[in-house]
Amino acid sequence: MTANPSIQDTSSRRTSFLGKGLEVRRGLLAWAFIVPITLVHLVVVVGPGISGLYYALTDWSGIGKAEFIGLGNFVELFTEDLNFRAAFRHNLFWMAFFLTVPMIMALSAASLLAQIRRGAMVIRSMFYLPYVLPSIVSAFTWSMLLNPSLGIGAALDKIGIKGLDHPWLGDFRTALASIAFADNWHWWGFLSILFLTAMQAIPVDLYDAAKMDGANRWQQFRNVTLPGIRPTILFMLLMTAIWSFLAFDYVWILTQGGPSGASELVSSHLYKQAFLRFEAGYAAAIGLTVSLMAGCIVGGFTILRRRGWEI
Amino acid sequence: MIHRLFGQRENLAPNYIILGLLCAFAVIPILILGFNSLKSNLELGENSVGFPRQFQWSNYPDAWEQGGFAVTMTNSVIFVVGTVTGVVVLGGMAAYALARLNPRGSNLYMIYMLSLSTIPFWLYAVPLFILWKNLSLLNTRFGLIVIYIALNSPFAIFLLRSFLVKFPPDFEDAARVDGATEVQVLTKVVLPIMWPGLLTVALVVALGVWGEFQIALIFMQEDEKMPLTTSYFNFMRRFSRDWSLTAAGAIMMILPVLIIFMGLQRRFVEGLTQGGLK
Structure with missing residues (x-):
């Protein structure tokens, strides 16, 4: 957050005509306004966040006294817990999927949509629609549509298109990808509207100049659109990378990590440890590990930026 | 040359x-959901994605009854109203103070807020659960609403603050010169200016809470206090073979959202686009 020059101006102007005493009183009033929500934050996020750092170093069921075991949880996590290792691999797949598939879909949709006028508003709303649905509804819809005997596959089978009546969510080879597909269904359209909004801020002159130089549509996209919305793309790539370590809803609703751990994500693994097996200390260690990974991504991003990469 | 350009x-x-x-990909699943909600189970067996041949409207009252929608929908409304009120009032106060009253350290506070909103939920989920258990806030409506308020307010403060900063404070100063107290300035001058921003925040927060799943799953485990989402999760698993029933339940859950979406589309799109970047 950089200081906004207009705020600075008004504040100095005010001091001059409000006087010192009033200024102090308004400062107090300001903090009286800020304190309530800050307290709520401290209690819900910051306090537990800090105590989580300690719990991660303990063996604790959540009741009674926590036993300090140093880095024991992390040793177990990285050397013995094969489920965590598998879950971590699945999260990497998840990240790779969401850094590519929705990005490509959204970029193509947005650039195609930016060129048309008639019907653009209707198409926009349609793209947007899945995003406003609760995750439970979109997940349920896809569990229905991906069912081998009653879903799309079965319907296509009846009209002669064979081979799609596969138990997508029940087969350990396809479960994770199917869940990612369902999650992406509600996500890509929203992403395309974000990109479209960014594209609409690109000056039209740039396109006119490119056309003047004889650029075709691909060249315009490559040399005008992409550089124009670069900050938005990079920001969304960064957020996607962070969010992919937090994904939970779709996995939990559709498979709960199954069949036999084939779609386990770090978050569902953590949920099971904490709330089904009551390993509070161990779950806190997983939470800390995930957060550190997300932190590393942000850190790497910031370092690259400092080094002069234009991102 | 001109010819080529224009x-x-x-x-x-x-x-x-x-x-x-792409539109078909986005919309058809929702249409199929609607179709299936009107079929009998028998018809669903042979016509699983098409238009219903016979409308079985009774799926809706049946789902309403068996899924306990009267109770869970009330719960969801309570969570939405409680959270929206808390976020709008507490977040609005903080945003006003940060944008207008220029307290010392307000820039530092914004940085604090920004970093706070990037802390992953899973870092504090377990300790928060234990804390809530010790404070007897687990499985209480108040406890869940407090969590929702905390998690939604950074976005609200950012949006409302940047909304206020766009307006010059001249009206407020003029009111002060005329002898208005700070409270009068707030209610008579600032509130009308902030109104559109508050509405956007309310809409985005309401949508988020209405569909929220994972926090409710952890912090609200008593059936009669569950929101729609987690109670529907149990309903869906209990009636996993009765799809026309569960589809009707899903439609009832999204109907309020769809109606509001159609009515307030522009604000929705604007608010969510900003909200998505929180």
Whole structure:
């Protein structure tokens, strides 16, 4: 957050005509306004966040006294817990999927949509629609549509298109990808509207100049659109990378990590440890590990930026 | 040259074909959900994705009854109203103070807020659960609403603050010169200015809470206090073979959202686009 020059101006102007005493009183009033929500934050996020750092170093069921075991949880996590290792691999797949598939879909949709006028508003709303649905509804819809005997596959089978009546969510080879597909269904359209909004801020002159130089549509996209919305793309790539370590809803609703751990994500693994097996200390260690990974991504991003990469 | 620039219209047919396919991908699943909610289970067996041949409207009252929607919908409304009120009032106060009253350290506070909103939920989920258990806030409506308020307010403060900063404070100063107290300035001058921003925040927060799943799953485990989402999760697993029933339940859950979406589309799109970047 950089200081906004207009705020600075008004504040100095005010001091001059409000006087010192009033200024102090308004400062107090300001903090009286800020304190309530800050307290709520401290209690819900910051306090537990800090105590989580300690719990991660303990063996604790959540009741009674926590036993300090140093880095024991992390040793177990990285050397013995094969489920965590598998879950971590699945999260990497998840990240790779969401850094590519929705990005490509959204970029193509947005650039195609930016060129048309008639019907653009209707198409926009349609793209947007899945995003406003609760995750439970979109997940349920896809569990229905991906069912081998009653879903799309079965319907296509009846009209002669064979081979799609596969138990997508029940087969350990396809479960994770199917869940990612369902999650992406509600996500890509929203992403395309974000990109479209960014594209609409690109000056039209740039396109006119490119056309003047004889650029075709691909060249315009490559040399005008992409550089124009670069900050938005990079920001969304960064957020996607962070969010992919937090994904939970779709996995939990559709498979709960199954069949036999084939779609386990770090978050569902953590949920099971904490709330089904009551390993509070161990779950806190997983939470800390995930957060550190997300932190590393942000850190790497910031370092690259400092080094002069234009991102 | 001019002819090439203005005379030749680009061929937009490929655009419409691809966009049409993408629209179909986005909308058809929702349509099928609606179709299936009106079929009998028997029909669903042979006609699983098509238009219903016979409308079985009774699926809706049945789902309403068996899924306990009267109770869970009330719960969801309570969570939405409680959270929206808390976020709008507490977040609005903080945003006003940060944008207008220029307390010392307000920039530092914004940085604090920004970093706070990037802390992953899973870092504090377990300790928060234990804390809530010790404070007897687990499985209480108040406890869940407090969590929702905390998690939604950074976005609200950012949006409302940047909304206020766009307006010059001249009206407020004029009111002060006329002898208005700070409270009067707030209610008579600032509130009307902030109104559109508050409405956007309310809409985005309401949508988020209405569909929220994972926090409710952890912090609200008593059936009669569950929101729609987690109670529907149990309903869906209990009636996993009775899809016309569960589809009807899903439609009832999204109907309020769809109606509001149609009515307030522009604000929705604006708010969510900003909210998505929180």
